[in-house]
Amino acid sequence: MDRRVLIVDDHAGFRSFARRLLTAEGYDVIGEVADGGSVVDAVRRFRPDVVLLDLRLPDVDGFEVAKRLAREPDPPMVVLISSRDASDYGPRLPAPYTRGFLAKANLSRAAIDLLCQM
Amino acid sequence: MTAAPTMLPRTVAVERQWAASAGLAGGSSGRAASRGLLVVASAGLGGAVLASLAYASWASCQCDKISAETEAARIVAGLSFVAAGMLALGWERFHRVGVLLTLVGCSWFIYELGYVYQPIPYTAARLTDGLWQPMLAHLAIAFPSGRLRSRWDRMVAVAAYASYALVSPISLAFWHSRGPRLTAINLLFVQDNPRFEGVVELTGQGLVIAMAIAVFATVLWHWRLASLPGRRALAPLLWASGPLAAVVGMYALVGTRYFPSLLPLAMTALPVAFAMGLLRIRLQRAGISGLVVELGEHPQPGRLQAALARALQDPTLKVAYWARESRQFVDVAGAPVEIPSEASDAVASRIERDGELIAMLVHDRALLDDAELVNASVAATRLALNNERLEAEVSAQLQEVRASRARIVAVRDAERQRLERDLHDGAQQRLVTLSLALKLLQARLASGDDRLAQTTLREAIDELGVALSELRELARGIHPAILTEAGLGPALRSLAERMPIPVKVTVAPEERRLPQQIEVACYYVAAEALANISKHARATSATVDVTQHVATLRVRIDDDGRGGADPTRGSGLQGMIDRVRALDGQVAIDSPAGAGTRITASIPTGL
Numbered sequence: 001m002d003r004r005v006l007i008v009d010d011h012a013g014f015r016s017f018a019r020r021l022l023t024a025e026g027y028d029v030i031g032e033v034a035d036g037g038s039v040v041d042a043v044r045r046f047r048p049d050v051v052l053l054d055l056r057l058p059d060v061d062g063f064e065v066a067k068r069l070a071r072e073p074d075p076p077m078v079v080l081i082s083s084r085d086a087s088d089y090g091p092r093l094p095a096p097y098t099r100g101f102l103a104k105a106n107l108s109r110a111a112i113d114l115l116c117q118m
Numbered sequence: 119m120t121a122a123p124t125m126l127p128r129t130v131a132v133e134r135q136w137a138a139s140a141g142l143a144g145g146s147s148g149r150a151a152s153r154g155l156l157v158v159a160s161a162g163l164g165g166a167v168l169a170s171l172a173y174a175s176w177a178s179c180q181c182d183k184i185s186a187e188t189e190a191a192r193i194v195a196g197l198s199f200v201a202a203g204m205l206a207l208g209w210e211r212f213h214r215v216g217v218l219l220t221l222v223g224c225s226w227f228i229y230e231l232g233y234v235y236q237p238i239p240y241t242a243a244r245l246t247d248g249l250w251q252p253m254l255a256h257l258a259i260a261f262p263s264g265r266l267r268s269r270w271d272r273m274v275a276v277a278a279y280a281s282y283a284l285v286s287p288i289s290l291a292f293w294h295s296r297g298p299r300l301t302a303i304n305l306l307f308v309q310d311n312p313r314f315e316g317v318v319e320l321t322g323q324g325l326v327i328a329m330a331i332a333v334f335a336t337v338l339w340h341w342r343l344a345s346l347p348g349r350r351a352l353a354p355l356l357w358a359s360g361p362l363a364a365v366v367g368m369y370a371l372v373g374t375r376y377f378p379s380l381l382p383l384a385m386t387a388l389p390v391a392f393a394m395g396l397l398r399i400r401l402q403r404a405g406i407s408g409l410v411v412e413l414g415e416h417p418q419p420g421r422l423q424a425a426l427a428r429a430l431q432d433p434t435l436k437v438a439y440w441a442r443e444s445r446q447f448v449d450v451a452g453a454p455v456e457i458p459s460e461a462s463d464a465v466a467s468r469i470e471r472d473g474e475l476i477a478m479l480v481h482d483r484a485l486l487d488d489a490e491l492v493n494a495s496v497a498a499t500r501l502a503l504n505n506e507r508l509e510a511e512v513s514a515q516l517q518e519v520r521a522s523r524a525r526i527v528a529v530r531d532a533e534r535q536r537l538e539r540d541l542h543d544g545a546q547q548r549l550v551t552l553s554l555a556l557k558l559l560q561a562r563l564a565s566g567d568d569r570l571a572q573t574t575l576r577e578a579i580d581e582l583g584v585a586l587s588e589l590r591e592l593a594r595g596i597h598p599a600i601l602t603e604a605g606l607g608p609a610l611r612s613l614a615e616r617m618p619i620p621v622k623v624t625v626a627p628e629e630r631r632l633p634q635q636i637e638v639a640c641y642y643v644a645a646e647a648l649a650n651i652s653k654h655a656r657a658t659s660a661t662v663d664v665t666q667h668v669a670t671l672r673v674r675i676d677d678d679g680r681g682g683a684d685p686t687r688g689s690g691l692q693g694m695i696d697r698v699r700a701l702d703g704q705v706a707i708d709s710p711a712g713a714g715t716r717i718t719a720s721i722p723t724g725l
Contacts, residue, residue, distance in 0.1 A: 011547050013581060017554040020574075024561045056542075083542060083550040104550040108557070 002028045003116070006048035008065070009081070010034045010058050018052070018107055025109035036060035040068055048076050050116060052107075053098075055082040055089070063095055070097035077116050081107065158207045161220045165200030169193050172230035179233035184378060191382035192226070195389075199223030202389035205396065211490075212396055214264025218257040219392060225250040241305040244290055251326065252278035254388070255333045259340075262351045262395055274336050278329050285322040292318055330366075334359055346431040350402075351395040358391035402429075402491065420450050422502050426479070429495050434464065436480040437503070439510035444518055447478060450506050452513025455480070469496055469503060476507045522696045529693050540592055548585035552578055598641060605629070606637050610644055610662055617660070618652055625664040632671060636721055639697055640664060640673045643705070643719045646694045647675035655679025655715060666723070670703075674718045683709035683717075694719070 005027045009015050012034070019029045030046045033039055036057040043051065051069065055062035066078045078098040086093050086101050093101050100115040176189050184192070203220030206212040225246065232243035255278035259271045266272045291308040292315040293300070337359075341352040365384040368377075427435040438447035438455035447455045457478055458464040466478040485492055496503070555578035562571040593599070601609040607625040614621035631637070644662050651657050657679030664673045685691035685707060694717075695705045703721035 011551070013551045014547065014554065017551055017558055017577075021554055021558045021561070024558060024565075083546050105553045107554060 002026060003050050003112075004028045004030045004046070004048045005112075006031045006033065006039075006042055006046055006051045006076070008033045008036070008039055008042075008051060008057070008062075009054040010056075011054075014104065018104075021107065022109060022112075027109055027112075034058075036062070036065040039065050040072065043069060043072060043076055050099075050112060051076050051078045052081050052102075052112075053078050055080055055084075063092065066095060066097045079112055079115055154208060154210065158204045161200065161204050161207055161216070165197060165203075165220065165223050168224050168227040169197055169200075172196070172227035175233045176230045179235070181233075181235070183233060188379040188382065189230075191379040191386075192229070195382040195385040196223050196226035198386045198389040199226060202393040202396075205393050209396070209400070212262065212264065214260070215257065215262060215392070215396065218253060218260065218264065219389065222250045222253045222257060223389070225253060235303055237303045237305050240300075240303045241290070244293075244304065245286055245306070248282060248286060251329075252282045255329055257392070258333050258355060259336050261337070261355060261392065262348075262399060271336065274329075274332050278333070281325045281329060285318070285325060289315075289318045289322050327366075330363075334363075350398045354391035354394040354398075355388075358387040361387055422499060422506050423450070426495055426499065430481065430485060430492060432482045432485055434480075434482055435485075437506070438466070438478040438480055439507040440475045440477060441511045441514040443511065444514055446514070448510050448514040450510045450513065452510060452515070452517040467492065471500065471504055476504055522699060525689075525692060525696050526700065529689065529696070532689075537592070537596070540595075544588040544592065545585050548581055548588065552581050552585065555581060597638075601637060601641050602634070605631055606640060606664060609637075609641055610664070613641075613645055613648060614662065617648055619657060620659045621648065622659070622661045623664075624662070627666065630666065632666075632723055635701065636671055636723055639701055639703070639721055640671055640719070642697060643673050643694055643717070644675055646690050647715075647717045650683065650690060651675075651677045651679060651715075654683070655681075657714070669723055671721045671723050672718065673721075674716065676714060676716045678714045680711070681709045681713050681715050682711045683707055683715045 005022060007015050007018055007029060009018070009032075015032045015034075019032065022029055030048055031042055033042045036059045039051070039053070053062045053065055057065070062080050062082075066080070069075050069078055075097075080093070080095060080098050080101045081104050082089075082101070083104045085103055089101075095101070102111055102115065173189070173193060176183060183189075199219050200223035203216045203218075203223055206216030206219055208216075228243050228249065229247040232240050232247060234240065234243075252275070256266075256275045259275055260266050266275055287306060290304060290306045292311050293304060293307065337352060337355055341349055341356060344352060361384045365380045369381070423435065423437045426437065427433055436449070436455060438449065438457060441448045441452075447457055449455050457466045458480060464480055464482060466480045468475060469477045469479055479492065479496065481492070555574055559571055559574045559578060562574055598609050598612075600612050605628075607623070607628045610623045610625065614623050632640075644664075648660065648662070651660050655677050657677035660675065660677040662673070662675050664671065666672075683691065685695060691707065698705050698719050698721060701721050703719060706718045707715070708718075709715040
């Protein structure tokens with residue numbers, strides 16, 4: 001089954017490569033969002049299975065966006081991503097309402113699948 | 119020179135040169151003291167002789183005259199003025215008041231001299247027996263300084279004398295109703311004209327009452343404007359005018375036939391009031407001499423301000439010391455003190471020592487009336503003031519050092535945080551993307567799609583190029599390599615080339631190298647100044663000029679922009695100042711609104 005993925009990241013270069021990589025690996029990337037404020041709307045519109053959510057966004061941070069998504073009926077699975085390492089976030093990870101954290105450099109379908117099966 | 123906005127006492131409302139060296143030591147010599155004693159003694163003797171003459175004249179008169187009680191009350195009143203005069207004369211500072219008091223007392227006795235029923239003494243006495251009235255008016259208006267200070271004061275005094283000089287001879291010329299015996303010895307008598315006599319008398323009384331009201335109002339006005347000590351001196355006078363007004367009011371209603379001795383009795387309250395006012399001032403003075411005792415040799419910091427506030431009875435009083443190095447006014451703890459503007463109730467008075475500003479006394483405007491008291495207080499505390507100034511200056515320096523140390527740490531922390539963010543948002547982000555690109559490339563090579571692989575590879579190379587240039591820019595921000603490699607001139611020119619406006623750089627001598635920290639500081643002064651120019655100044659051109667003097671490196675940055683640069687706003691200029699000061703250097707910022715900015719930094723080279 002092809003998972004429907006929404007990519008949330010303010011860095012256009014990253015979004016572009018991530019979309020192509022995940023698409024090549026068989027995911028269905030149904031949308032891209034550049035800021036935290038538009039995520040809820042995009043989720044209601046595209047109904048993704050997985051949201052790849054960057055922790056550092058220009059408006060609200062990823063933790064807050066994850067909390068908002070959890071209040072939605074039938075919420076998507078959320079995987080936090082960052083160009084920082086998980087250890088930079090200390091006790092804030094693992095974060096509630098999320099499936100887990102993935103360093104951007106390790107992004108792959110296999111890594112996402114692993115988190116989403118748990 | 120400094121970057122802090124210099125608070126020169128330009129805004130000060132009243133600048134009085136209260137040089138602490140002014141002669142207030144009051145060291146009167148023995149000769150002056152004995153001369154003072156002589157004056158007091160002659161005033162007393164004169165008063166006593168006149169009182170005796172008055173009594174003798176009254177006693178010898180066989181005609182219709184005032185009663186014995188009234189005469190006794192009159193002599194007491196006159197002598198009270200003389201006694202108050204002696205008290206005032208005994209004190210150098212109140213000499214003028216003493217003279218006036220004695221003159222009022224002496225002229226008071228002229229009345230009885232009219233009982234000598236001879237033409238010349240009688241006419242002379244009648245002509246001048248009310249002279250004490252304008253003198254008393256003069257005294258009350260001039261109290262306690264003895265001087266008529268304002269134009270209004272002088273006007274009222276002149277009017278009192280003039281109206282008396284006018285009315286007295288005219289009324290004498292028509293003074294008939296007291297009987298033919300008196301007109302016979304009245305040399306100025308002109309004609310018996312009852313109607314005219316009545317008009318003149320009424321006019322005279324009206325003038326006296328008008329003058330009394332004017333004088334009372336003037337004294338009340340003086341009281342209102344006076345400082346607390348000044349008010350304490352004037353208050354008894356205002357109380358004493360109460361019974362006097364009551365007696366005069368009663369006479370106006372029922373005539374002078376009843377209780378004629380009440381007026382001289384009420385008059386006696388006046389010399390008592392004057393004496394009380396003077397004594398109150400004297401007590402205040404005692405408070406000042408107590409200042410020195412209270413402060414001792416090594417007063418605790420801050421005691422001086424409290425002691426001065428007590429002595430001058432102004433709880434708002436502040437001593438603002440001039441900190442020479444930072445060119446600002448500070449309290450004894452080194453915290454900046456604001457000097458009041460012209461519009462406020464407080465004023466600042468300069469305190470100087472050997473012609474040099476040491477402090478400002480910030481006090482209530484009302485204290486200006488009693489400049490002498492303030493002056494005396496300052497003189498008494500001169501040594502302590504200077505000691506506290508030195509202490510305040512050291513405190514101010516210490517505070518400045520602490521503040522700049524804190525700022526340097528804060529700036530360093532902020533710079534590190536910015537660095538981490540720049541790395542994270544810039545190079546790190548690019549490298550992460552690059553690793554994704556390489557993964558994608560791998561996938562495409564594996565699937566044998568060479569065309570897509572080529573595209574991905576090109577994008578990856580582009581991303582890497584951007585990452586590299588971002589890293590270079592970042593590294594230059596941390597430390598410009600060109601500065602170490604090629605020196606100040608090339609580094610500043612490379613800085614200038616990246617500016618959006620033409621910037622002319624001159625460095626003389628070009629090839630001489632200086633210790634690295636000095637070159638770096640100089641570079642950052644220019645970099646910060648140029649950054650400000652491109653951000654805020656709206657300039658069309660700028661110059662950077664570096665010159666080496668004997669033991670200092672001077673860098674000057676000029677632009678033709680809109681000026682108004684202020685180091686208290688934003689951290690850039692303050693950071694520049696701190697960096698230069700850390701090397702014992704100085705920064706001057708001259709940035710008048712609309713007329714460009716000149717920043718000059720001088721850094722000692724230790725060569």
